[in-house]
Amino acid sequence: MGQLNIAVIIKLEPDFSEGNVSYNPDGTLNRAETKNTLGPHSAIAAHAAFFGKVMYGAKVSIGTMGPPMADLALQQAQQISDAEELHLYSDRLFAGADTLGTAEVLKTGIHKMKEKMDIVFSGHRASDGETGQTGPQTAWKLGFTFLGNVISYTVDMETRILRAKRLISLQGTPNIIEEIEAPLPVFISIDPTYKSSFDKVSQRLAFHKYQKEATERADNYKDYFTMFNAKELGVDETLVGLPGSPTIVYKVERVPKSTATRKAEVVDGSDPEQIKKVVAKMKEALDAMVIK
Amino acid sequence: MAEQFRHLYVVIEHEDGEFLPVSLEMIGEARRLMDDFNSKYSSKEKVVAVMLGHNIQDASKQLIEYGADAVIYSDNPELKDVRNTIHTKVISQIAQDTKTLGEIEAEYATDIQRPRYMFFAADSIGRHLSSTVLTELESGLASDINQLVIEDIEMSHQQKTGGKKETYEKTLEMYRPDFSGFLWTTILCLDNRNPAFPRYYHPQSCSIIPGVFELPKSDSSREGKIIEFVPTIDTEDLRVKVLGREVIESEVDFETPRTIVSFGRGIKEEPEQNMKLIEQLAKELNGEVGITLPISKKPYQVSSNLDTKYMIPDRVIGTSGHKTSAMLYIAAGVSGAMQHVWGMKDSGFVVAINPDEDAPIKDECDVFIKGRMEDVIPLLIEEIKKQIQIVEAV
Numbered sequence: 001m002g003q004l005n006i007a008v009i010i011k012l013e014p015d016f017s018e019g020n021v022s023y024n025p026d027g028t029l030n031r032a033e034t035k036n037t038l039g040p041h042s043a044i045a046a047h048a049a050f051f052g053k054v055m056y057g058a059k060v061s062i063g064t065m066g067p068p069m070a071d072l073a074l075q076q077a078q079q080i081s082d083a084e085e086l087h088l089y090s091d092r093l094f095a096g097a098d099t100l101g102t103a104e105v106l107k108t109g110i111h112k113m114k115e116k117m118d119i120v121f122s123g124h125r126a127s128d129g130e131t132g133q134t135g136p137q138t139a140w141k142l143g144f145t146f147l148g149n150v151i152s153y154t155v156d157m158e159t160r161i162l163r164a165k166r167l168i169s170l171q172g173t174p175n176i177i178e179e180i181e182a183p184l185p186v187f188i189s190i191d192p193t194y195k196s197s198f199d200k201v202s203q204r205l206a207f208h209k210y211q212k213e214a215t216e217r218a219d220n221y222k223d224y225f226t227m228f229n230a231k232e233l234g235v236d237e238t239l240v241g242l243p244g245s246p247t248i249v250y251k252v253e254r255v256p257k258s259t260a261t262r263k264a265e266v267v268d269g270s271d272p273e274q275i276k277k278v279v280a281k282m283k284e285a286l287d288a289m290v291i292k
Numbered sequence: 293m294a295e296q297f298r299h300l301y302v303v304i305e306h307e308d309g310e311f312l313p314v315s316l317e318m319i320g321e322a323r324r325l326m327d328d329f330n331s332k333y334s335s336k337e338k339v340v341a342v343m344l345g346h347n348i349q350d351a352s353k354q355l356i357e358y359g360a361d362a363v364i365y366s367d368n369p370e371l372k373d374v375r376n377t378i379h380t381k382v383i384s385q386i387a388q389d390t391k392t393l394g395e396i397e398a399e400y401a402t403d404i405q406r407p408r409y410m411f412f413a414a415d416s417i418g419r420h421l422s423s424t425v426l427t428e429l430e431s432g433l434a435s436d437i438n439q440l441v442i443e444d445i446e447m448s449h450q451q452k453t454g455g456k457k458e459t460y461e462k463t464l465e466m467y468r469p470d471f472s473g474f475l476w477t478t479i480l481c482l483d484n485r486n487p488a489f490p491r492y493y494h495p496q497s498c499s500i501i502p503g504v505f506e507l508p509k510s511d512s513s514r515e516g517k518i519i520e521f522v523p524t525i526d527t528e529d530l531r532v533k534v535l536g537r538e539v540i541e542s543e544v545d546f547e548t549p550r551t552i553v554s555f556g557r558g559i560k561e562e563p564e565q566n567m568k569l570i571e572q573l574a575k576e577l578n579g580e581v582g583i584t585l586p587i588s589k590k591p592y593q594v595s596s597n598l599d600t601k602y603m604i605p606d607r608v609i610g611t612s613g614h615k616t617s618a619m620l621y622i623a624a625g626v627s628g629a630m631q632h633v634w635g636m637k638d639s640g641f642v643v644a645i646n647p648d649e650d651a652p653i654k655d656e657c658d659v660f661i662k663g664r665m666e667d668v669i670p671l672l673i674e675e676i677k678k679q680i681q682i683v684e685a686v
Contacts, residue, residue: 266654
């Protein structure tokens with residue numbers, strides 16, 4: 001039957017939760033003042049990997065590219081997934097990479113992991129970059145079948161075939177759930193709506209056992225942690241960082257204020273008389289639907 | 293040299309031959325860009341639609357009527373459902389097939405290698421397909437674009453030009469709004485002209501947000517070339533089997549209700565309480581609740597039923613979510629970032645509740661209620677109860 005090996009690629013991102021996030025007066029993110037954390041979509045990917053641990057006893061590894069402080073994200077993801085191997089790919093040469101340059105690092109890192117991977121998970125997209133490209137690009141470089149928007153999965157350990165449901169939403173059409181199957185290895189970008197569920201008692205017991213183990217491991221995460229620079233990783237330096245990035249950010253500007261499309265009447269929200277008039281206008285606007 | 297790369301390829305999405313609106317929107321925008329391009333550069337580069345599927349010959353002809361100069365299509369039963377691997381392979385084959393490139397314009401047949409530009413839709417299919425195709429083609433990709441400009445750009449860049457000043461001709465400037473909605477980032481895909489690691493990065497590609505560009509009008513007098521591309525299909529690329537597809541009804545309905553009450557980060561002082569107020573306000577008006585993109589990132593701790601019901605991507609109004617033309621739109625604690633405005637600007641009557649009169653939403657509403665939602669919504673609810681009786685239309 002063999003072992004199931006799962007890798008998760010994650011990202012350290014600005015923490016958008018209240019109290020940790022800081023915005024400049026103009027509404028843009030104040031990166032210097034904003035704390036960092038494991039990205040929420042990365043956390044979902046780690047949960048999906050933990051599902052594999054509970055259901056199939058999978059061995060989980062996690063990789064990330066980022067600054068040295070990204071070990072924090074690895075620790076957080078280990079706490080979720082009970083990973084046994086944590087990789088940080090960190091080098092000044094990687095800085096400024098676009099998604100293609102990042103995917104090259106992650107692909108090389110996944111190859112460097114102890115086990116040959118059967119499933120690689122990534123989050124849907126990063127909360128700051130929001131491209132959603134790094135996952136599929138890493139998949140293609142690995143030569144793995146790419147499955148996007150996956151909301152649930154199971155693995156037949158005998159046949160090594162994965163079954164998954166994908167949520168497809170397209171403009172102007174109702175959402176579709178597509179059920180597919182694919183032989184391992186596969187690369188899954190996990191949908192934001194993914195939720196693990198454990199129905200059987202034995203699964204819930206395994207869940208608690210591994211959760212406890214995850215806490216112990218995360219407390220000693222350094223024991224599982226390896227940092228690689230470009231040389232240690234053995235990447236082709238022309239394929240990573242700026243040289244390996246086809247795209248550059250040319251300029252960042254404030255979105256120009258569009259010309260006012262409406263002329264607002266300003267009313268005082270504390271004055272019940274004015275609110276009364278506003279509601280009368282709302283009623284007028286809605287009149288077609290009001291049946292007296 | 294410059295003629296190794298010509299034309300703009302648009303990857304079409306469709307459901308059994310019915311185009312998704314974004315496909316035609318991309319054709320319309322491609323037409324506008326290339327008309328300007330051809331007059332500016334005295335050139336004759338084409339808008340080329342690329343369509344994969346089964347039994348699609350008739351549909352591909354319509355793309356000419358919407359503005360394409362040529363259509364390259366592949367018709368094969370294996371291409372009926374979109375499967376990332378095989379679709380990536382076939383689109384990449386098409387982008388590198390010098391024979392079809394030569395058929396588009398015989399006079400350039402000897403030199404042409406690849407398209408100059410390439411468009412995909414920024415949706416569940418195109419977002420991933422663009423990523424894998426551009427990895428296969430080893431070129432650059434920008435996602436979620438809402439404005440495009442083609443210009444000659446003079447620049448010196450440490451890595452791209454080795455610090456030397458260079459002119460990048462016919463460069464596609466790809467504008468994308470950032471997650472905050474207040475910043476606009478321009479992405480360029482540029483060849484490495486640095487002698488240390490020279491490299492072509494073509495096509496310059498992007499995924500385009502559905503609904504942003506105008507739908508073009510169909511013109512039955514337009515003519516163009518229809519070219520069939522017979523792909524090489526390797527059984528290894530057919531490993532994914534589609535077992536079934538089920539249409540699901542979303543719990544969130546922005547179509548039927550005539551009122552939408554949206555909230556943004558303005559709930560932050562008392563998120564739990566404010567979300568309950570918004571829920572109640574929407575209920576009084578028999579409306580649906582919408583949110584801004586930042587709220588879908590769950591920035592606040594609230595009880596789990598409110599969290600799972602409201603702070604979800606499915607409720608986002610804006611370029612990352614839905615577009616509405618509700619009769620009444622109430623924006624509570626919404627600043628009015630560009631992406632959100634795009635999603636609500638077609639509404640009938642717009643009421644904003646916000647303590648900050650400088651918030652951009654003020655320019656997008658009919659009535660601006662200055663105040664905190666904590667104070668304003670209870671007054672509104674009380675008054676609505678007196679004035680508006682809503683009976684659900686049958």
